[in-house]
Amino acid sequence: MNDMTQTNLQKDLKIVGTRPLRPDGADKVTGRALFGADKSLPNMLVGRVLRSPHAHAKIISIDTKAAEALPGVKAVITSKDFQDLPSEFVPAGEMMVNFKDMTRNIMAREKVLYEGHTVAAVAAINDAIAEEAMALIKVEYELLPHVMDVEEAEKPNAPLLHDDMITIGVEPAPKKPSNVAKRVEFGFGDLDKGFKEADLIIEKKFSTQPVHQGYIEPHACLASVSEDGQGELWVTTQGPFVVRNFCSKILGMSTSQIRVTASEIGGGFGGKTVIYLEPLALALSRKACRPVKMVMSRQEVLMASGPTSGAKIWVKIGVKKDGRITAGDAVLKFQAGAFQGSPIGPGAMCAFAPYEMTNVRVVGYDIVVNRPKVAAYRAPGGPISEYAVESVMDEIAQKLNLDPLELRLKNAAKEGTQAPYGPKLGPIGMIETLEAAKAHPHYSAPLGPNQGRGVASGFWFNIGGETCTSININEDGTVGLTLGTPDIGGSRASMAMMAAEELGVPMSTIRPIIGDTSSLGFNFLTGGSRVTFSSGMAVVESVREIIVELRKRAAQLWDVSIEKVEWVSGHARLVGSENPKSLSLRELAEAAGKTGGPIVGGASINATGAGPSLATHIVDVEVDPETGRTTVLRYTAIQDAGKAIHPSYVEGQMQGGAVQGIGWALNEEYVYDDNGKLLNPGFLDYRVPVCSDVPMIDTVIVEVPNPKHPYGVRGVGETPIVPPLAAVSNAVSRATNIRFNELPLSPPRVLAAIESR
Amino acid sequence: MSKKHISTVINGDAMEFLASPEQSLLDILRDELELTGSKEGCGTGDCGACSIMLDGRLVCSCLVLGVEADGKNIDTIEGMGNGSDMHPLQKKFLEHAALQCGICTPGILIAAKALLEKKPDPTEEEVRYWLAGNLCRCTGYDKIVRAVLDTAADMRAA
Amino acid sequence: MEYFAPTQASEATALLKKEGAYVLAGGTDLLVKLKSRMLKPNVVIDLKALPKIKAIEKTTSGWWIGAATPCAEITEHEELTKEWPGVCEALGLIGSTQIQGRASLGGNLCNASPAADSVPAVIAANTICVIATENGEREDLVENIVLSPGVTSLKPGEFILGFKLPRSQGRSGDSYLRLIPRTEMDIAVVGVGVSLSLDKAGNLETIRVCLGAVAPRQVLLPDLQKTCIGKQPSEELVQTLVELARKACSPINDKRGTVDYRTTVAGVLTKRAFKIALERAQAK
Ligand SMILES: Cc1cc2nc3c(=O)[nH]c(=O)nc-3n(C[C@H](O)[C@H](O)[C@H](O)COP(=O)(O)OP(=O)(O)OC[C@H]3O[C@@H](n4cnc5c(N)ncnc54)[C@H](O)[C@@H]3O)c2cc1C
Ligand code: FES
């Protein structure tokens, strides 16, 4: 694959880098686009989920007879309708999944492990009857003590969620089960030596709260399984192929029995990479032999779908007087939710990744608690660990009286730096984003009283993965492009742009669509900032392949060898200047019948070489000293995109990520009562930023090309949520002259600190 | 619980439907009339994805009963453009890339249109406060606000 | 559930005597409770077709605000907002633009939340409500309506027709401030309404200060007569008010705030709201 790289980096680009309208735009501004809950089928039933009212309890019995007998109820399912599955880990994006856990998460078996855990599901002819039926299901529970916090959960006498959980990654393996699922460690060098060399050592504990992805579209799907066992699933998801595989495994169906069509998706941010309703809807439909639609309420979304981990973090950094880091050490304890699988691995790997470290260690623990199982959320793990490190870096800058950007520049990772997680880094843009931040007028603008300016940098890996696309030259020379990665924020546009650039035709002649799982080979999901990178690579490869085919067809028409035909600006040309023969794409398409039939192509790849994307953010805040309320006054996000295919959508990612990070830093948190019941399962009290909460988010796109991509692309979707937590916290710390080490920086927390100053 | 017969005018067309008293107007629009452009992000008035105009007032259709709509005028995203000519806001949203996933977009467009009808020359702050009831998790609001301000400027010049 | 939209108050009071009957104004509280199954009414009586219930009128003695008038109509009323800026600002803070299109003063009051934004402001403004009963109408002070969270003093069959706001004449001013973590779309952690007037010498002639979200119901600060009337509005007086406000708080710890936080901020907002009301009065 990598032989095709670099070739376009120097070329004059006509389309890539411009800002055309998105191909799916009209549908989305007119209400025509169909999202997860927007589709219905004849004879459709409504599916609803009965959820646990308890945070932790043994299920003694479930009696569904009365519900089944209610007129209008067509199917009731419980864990009895699903086979048990053995423990088996498979990678899913930046996370791992285990089918033994997955089947228990979608439908509780022996125990319920969090409030909102599914215990049964019902399909009925309407919502009112489904609800009545749920009230008729009798579940007998034996209540168990619950645990919500990682430091409580790791204590020897803590309530145990899984009595067979032996910590992985500890030698020798512990004899007794615990809530600690896994220990990871990364690093190199000699910590003792490093800390001995230091002139200043700062050591600090931090805590962050779990936060929800907060996509505006709740989970929704529509399943239809026919009498012969053929299943169709319409679903809002980041990965239709992944959904198909998970569901077939859980339902004991073959892959070909399930065809998944991804609806338009109303936000995911990682939260729509896993399954909740999908296997339930399929199981209900299989039982009732009718289509079943299921849509979560907002309350269900917040109560039972994946947040990212809350965490406790300890960081110790040693520096010389000039700011050069001599050693860095960190311990991360991440909430996994009810089942193992927090983003502890990536979180630990990127904690110190923006810096060139000589002595470094990061130890991480994945700890289960009685909360919903975490799901990926934009750069999973990164914002949490880097928040702690970037906060300590800011404190170091203050203590040493150094400019925080200079401190970072002094330590910045660059091409050839050994990353704390092992490999040597390729070209990356840490220094470039820092220099751009220094040069930005925002950085030198004056500040008023009670105001503070915070900066922080962020690192994210980005991924590649399995990708497959197909391309058809239509009869009139226009182009059909079929992609397998749902378009969550404008990727149809970027794909069409790359295809048009390669083919030398206007973008308007390319029609990109998202195919269903029967139209393409396997595609890994939209996530890990991989779409523009991987699907982009596959698109470029498909186009290059089809250009060869087009040249072949022209050669046939001209009766010359293919070497005599070149492809220039959307035309086949006969090589040699004295002979001006040329055939347009349209002419070749019209002649296809004579030259061997339809002109089609495609590519299937397993993309490697994704390049890390680095960012530096600057934020100004004002803190009301009497109420502790923080106002964000100004924000600038600077990021290395490698190459911005469509700069508007790159900026959009940066702005959206920054604002999500502001929410995480200031106000988003779950409030549970003493019984482990969520008190704020709605947008009124789960406070995501609203329009009036934020200023314009200025963006600066830095382009340090990724040599492994034909246009130099790095992923851009995730990095922007990494810096804001620390940037905001650093700004509040500087505005108040108090170092904060807990998120969110809600008014009561900030005021309490001010008053005890 | 018998259903009530309700007569309305939706996007300029007379429309009748049967509503049971519990059904929200949003449910009626989406499930009975197949006008799925209005979205349900919360069902409790917090996200604005269900925004519509009810007798010329911007409201959350999830917090209106279907039976309340009797004799009323309703405007939804499906009626925002004029035939093949999209509303200037719709065009500007595309130009400015003011949407990513697009789930919030119908509600925001309806709300923004209501703003510009009331206030053709809003300040950035006025736009931000007017739209505070329309959550967008993707864009960080920047391009949305710019698109609204830019439309306002264009419409004033026109 | 049955739905009625009566056109006569007497019809409404009769319907309201049915088991499980609730009145509906803007529905921005009621429908949320329906959706979450907190309430399962048998009968919903939509008030919006009743005469004068969605009207704003200037009378000889003051202002009539129909109980179901949407906030947006109130805050768009130029003369009323000029005369009672604090009351109108409080109403303007309720929810979003969309919520404003439906939410009413009657609903905000009768939902009986201690955190309701308009209630401290209208109490400070010395507002009277007109109540429809089986035997006609009766009047009561707004401060007598809310008893505790979710509970009002209205008797079965009664509902509010509208509010009588006095004229705000002479050197008077009012204000309302609340604290929320975000800028919009939150329920008040603390709210403070102030209404005052000055005599010719600039001394306080009347003053009412009402706190929200710091007790099971709105708290009208007592004893202001003694401490404030006839006095110059000095920093010392402000400090006295701040202390009185903090003393009047008996809040709870909940998902929106702590006892300490609410108490401290009640003082801060009292100070700030007083200063705004004072400036408004002095400007007249
Ligand atoms: C997203 C959102 C944000 C909100 N933000 C705020 C906020 O910032 N501040 C705030 O204070 N509130 C807020 N609210 C709550 C609500 O909008 C207000 O309380 C509003 O004023 C209620 O008025 P309504 O007309 O919609 O009441 P309804 O829902 O119609 O009624 C509320 C209650 O009062 C009763 N009732 C209504 N009218 C009368 C009457 N005339 N006589 C007797 N009983 C009556 C009803 O039976 C019901 O029990 C918010 C609500 C939502 C959904
Ligand atoms: S669905 Fe109506 S406001 Fe969210």
Ligand code: FES
């Ligand atoms: S574009 Fe996705 S929520 Fe606004």
